[in-house]
Amino acid sequence: MALKTRRGAAVPADAPFALMVEGPHGPVVHAANPAAEAAGVHPGLRMVDARAVCSDLRAEEADPRGDRAALLDLALWSRRWCPWTTPERTGIAMDVTGSTHLWDGEPALLREIEARLGRMGLSVHLAIAPTRGAAWALARFGSGREVCGASDLAARVALLPVRALRIREETALLLRRLGLRTVGDLAVVPRLPLARRFARAEPKDNPLLRLDQMMGRVPEPLPCPDEPPRFLARAALSEPVLDPTPLLPSLAGELCSMLAAKGFGARRLALTVFRSDGAVSGVEAATARATRDPRHLVRLFEGRLETLDPGFGFDLVTLGATLAEPLSARQPSLDGQRDEGEDLARLVDRLGVRFGPRALSRPAFRESHVPERREAWVPALDPSPPAPPVPQAPRPLRLFDPPEEVRVLYAVPEGPPAQFIWRRVTHRVTRFAGPERIAPEWWRDRPGTRLRDYYRVEDHEGRRFWLFREGLLGDGRGAEPRWYVQGAFG
Known part of the structure; x- marks a missing residue:
């Protein structure tokens, strides 16, 4: 037409x-x-x-x-x-x-x-x-x-x-x-x-x-x-209204019924109001995880509709899921315990509504073998799924970013560390495992970036560290290799 x-x-x-x-x-x-x-x-x-x-x-x-x-x-x-x-x-x-x-x-x-x-x-x-x-x-x-x-x-x-x-x-x-x-x-x-x-x-x-x-x-x-919403609930009014808040529960219920029928949950929502004089305005919200709980969706818009200028009134109100993800039905726990992950997601949603979607961050995996690139902080309401973790050798829970340089005694040219000085303290290595070699990422690193050989070591006091040697003798990419502490176990 x-x-x-x-x-x-x-x-x-x-x-x-x-x-x-x-x-x-x-x-x-x-x-x-x-x-x-x-x-x-x-x-x-x-x-x-x-x-x-x-x-x-x-x-x-x-x-x-x-x-x-x-x-x-x-x-x-x-x-x-x-x-x-x-x-x-x-x-x-x-x-x-x-x-x-x-x-x-x-x-x-x-x-x-x-x-x-x-x-x-x-x-x-x-x-x-x-x-x-x-x-x-x-x-x-x-x-x-x-x-x-x-x-x-x-x-x-x-x-x-x-x-x-x-x-x-x-x-x-x-x-x-x-x-x-x-x-x-x-x-x-x-x-x-x-x-x-x-x-x-x-x-x-x-x-x-x-x-x-x-x-x-x-x-x-x-x-x-x-692109218009894939799932959309509408409320067409015979007479214009000045406040769309009373329509939210029924719109949220209708939208969640649509989502449930197709096995989806909402990640991004858009409430759109159509004024009788031709103006269009709206409010958006996002969720940390897919949901189709109508009461939770209504709470995401609490106190946010007051900024909408009603003019001569709204004669059409729509609530759409601009981004939806598959969400299978889940049976409640028999012992009555709540899903802690869902409670945390709802808390993030409410904090995001109050302080803004960019005020909250969460760690996410990235596709990289370089340890300091494996994790990054992204907005908590970012709809893009994180990359799945790649199976690797054991990693310490505590990583230093950036890695801290240490002085190491080792067998030249490619022997394991025998002793190292870190933060003015001498550590004698009693046991080690390695090396685990991580090559530079040629599509991301600059030319001349040196490879790394990682070792898991234990000192004379039982403390365990994750060290790596950057470069090799005679690799043509620098002088003497340098050693760093990447993290600590325990």
């Missing part, structure tokens, strides 16, 4: 009006209303030429950046009717597949859209068609509000002008000079001569490609500013 908008009623519908922007050789037409288009004014035409073909044309400076921002807001607001919407240059495209039955069919959906946007001061041209290109064409060159089925597609678009193919005016003019004035004319001519003529044309300006997209022979997926 495609939608075309025009805000306000400052200019009568029968008065030619255009918006202009600065071009390389002076002002050019950026957009024109139907009266101006009927008089021969079209986007891209120089203003001097536009006024030559339409003497009573009225023009004002355009605000493309403001128009794009407003159109994006309107596209997000339009998700009240379907989950997939995206702004176009002169309208909004929606994928209403699977959504029309919620509005009692396609004609009723068009009436609902026209009525609601009409209350916002927007006049619209609407069309529903099997393809994006056909909907775009029928919304701009059709009757203004129509539904075209797959069986009627070829016959309906055959009567439309070639400009309905979403090509530039120069390309449309070339086709008309070739005698191809309508989409039907283009569809019946041999393709090979035209394919040769437009072989170097941009894909968006190739009439044959546009024709194939319109007829559904070439797919044209609908891009979106951001």
Whole structure:
């Protein structure tokens, strides 16, 4: 479905009006209303030429950046009717597949859209068609509000002008000079001569490609500013409300039922409120682990909805899981004990809501054999799963970062340590295990980084340490090897 908008009623519908922007050789037409288009004014035409073909044309400076921002807001607001919407240059495209039955069919959906946007001061041209290109064409060159089925597609678009193919005016003019004035004319001519003529044309300006997209022979997926939630609970209100808080329990319950039916749990949540005047705002929350407990989800939004500006009220509230992970059903413990991991996750969630998601950190494994790179601190609510630990030889619980250099007596060139001085204390080695060699990570380390030989040693007092020698004699990457204490056992 495609939608075309025009805000306000400052200019009568029968008065030619255009918006202009600065071009390389002076002002050019950026957009024109139907009266101006009927008089021969079209986007891209120089203003001097536009006024030559339409003497009573009225023009004002355009605000493309403001128009794009407003159109994006309107596209997000339009998700009240379907989950997939995206702004176009002169309208909004929606994928209403699977959504029309919620509005009692396609004609009723068009009436609902026209009525609601009409209350916002927007006049619209609407069309529903099997393809994006056909909907775009029928919304701009059709009757203004129509539904075209797959069986009627070829016959309906055959009567439309070639400009309905979403090509530039120069390309449309070339086709008309070739005698191809309508989409039907283009569809019946041999393709090979035209394919040769437009072989170097941009894909968006190739009439044959546009024709194939319109007829559904070439797919044209609908891009979106951001992916809509996979699981979404909605509360459509007959009358606007100023506070969405009372709706949270029912929305959370409905969302958790959806998650449970598919075996998922929510990791990121988005509460979105749609104002009756077209504004959209929302609040997001995250969880430390997947959950589908509705009471816990409600607590994540406590005290956070007061920042939402209600304006004239909210007439639609949605709660969606923007990120979900598989979560199998768990049976409660027979002895009545609670899952400590779940309690800790809920505590992290509440602290994250209070102090911010970046205020809490947790250790996470990283894929590296270098000990000081094996662990890193990441945000506690980071949804990315940590790398699983790689099986290795025993490691001390206490690691020094950075490793501390020591003076070592050892058998040259590659013997184990016999004695070392650390923090001004001499330690005589009575037992050792090793070496365990760890080579540099060539994809991460700088050229010339030396390898390491690790030893687990025990001194004369029974204390155990983890030492390594950095480099070898004659390796060409430095002078004498250096020794370090990486950690201590116990």
